[in-house]
Amino acid sequence: xxxxxxxxxxxxxxxxxxxxxxxxxxxxxxxxxxxxxxxxxxxxxxxxxxxxxxxxxxxxxxxxxxxxxxxxxxxxxxxxxxxxxxxxxxxxxxxxxxxxxxxxxxxxxxxxxxxxxxxxxxxxxxxxxxxxxxxxxxxxxxxxxxxxxxxxxxxxxxxxxxxxxxxxxxxxx
Numbered sequence: 164x165x166x167x168x169x170x171x172x173x174x175x176x177x178x179x180x181x182x183x184x185x186x187x188x189x190x191x192x193x194x195x196x197x198x199x200x201x202x203x204x205x206x207x208x209x210x211x212x213x214x215x216x217x218x219x220x221x222x223x224x225x226x227x228x229x230x231x232x233x234x235x236x237x238x239x240x241x242x243x244x245x246x247x248x249x250x251x252x253x254x255x256x257x258x259x260x261x262x263x264x265x266x267x268x269x270x271x272x273x274x275x276x277x278x279x280x281x282x283x284x285x286x287x288x289x290x291x292x293x294x295x296x297x298x299x300x301x302x303x304x305x306x307x308x309x310x311x312x313x314x315x316x317x318x319x320x321x322x323x324x325x326x327x328x329x330x331x332x333x334x335x336x
Contacts, residue, residue: 187266191233194270231276235283236269239292260291273297284308 242254243261253259263269272294273283284300285292288308300308 187233188230191230194232232270232273233266235276236263236266239263239283243292262291262293273299
């Protein structure tokens with residue numbers, strides 16, 4: 164009998180989780196659809212609140228770009244808060260925090276991703292994900308915004324370029 168109760172409880176939790184995921188997907192899909200009509204993201208949220216949280220159905224087979232901003236926020240939370248996440252040691256383990264506690268606050272601040280080539284970047288890598296310290300940036304822009312490397316004794320006397328990494332071209336002789 165205890166097993167039957169545990170299975171029922173587990174099934175109820177899974178059902179509730181699936182329902183929550185579906186609602187979030189609906190919100191994100193509607194955000195993307197409405198964004199094309201309203202460039203100001205605050206207008207988008209005002210419209211959602213006016214509708215009382217009723218969103219159209221969203222299929223997980225739709226374009227993944229419709230979920231991009233939520234996935235970015237979700238990944239930030241995982242890196243900063245989940246010690247089992249592979250990148251935790253470089254984020255939460257270093258004291259990097261996500262001050263955007265809810266998705267709506269994050270979406271209002273960030274706006275929509277300019278292109279599929281853009282991801283969330285922290286302007287000052289010693290600070291957390293907070294207003295004024297996050298932006299959408301390309302991988303190339305992010306490559307120039309890294310923590311300085313740790314000192315290395317191998318190859319003593321050799322140093323890398325200062326500032327953004329320089330791409331060296333081979334001279335043709």
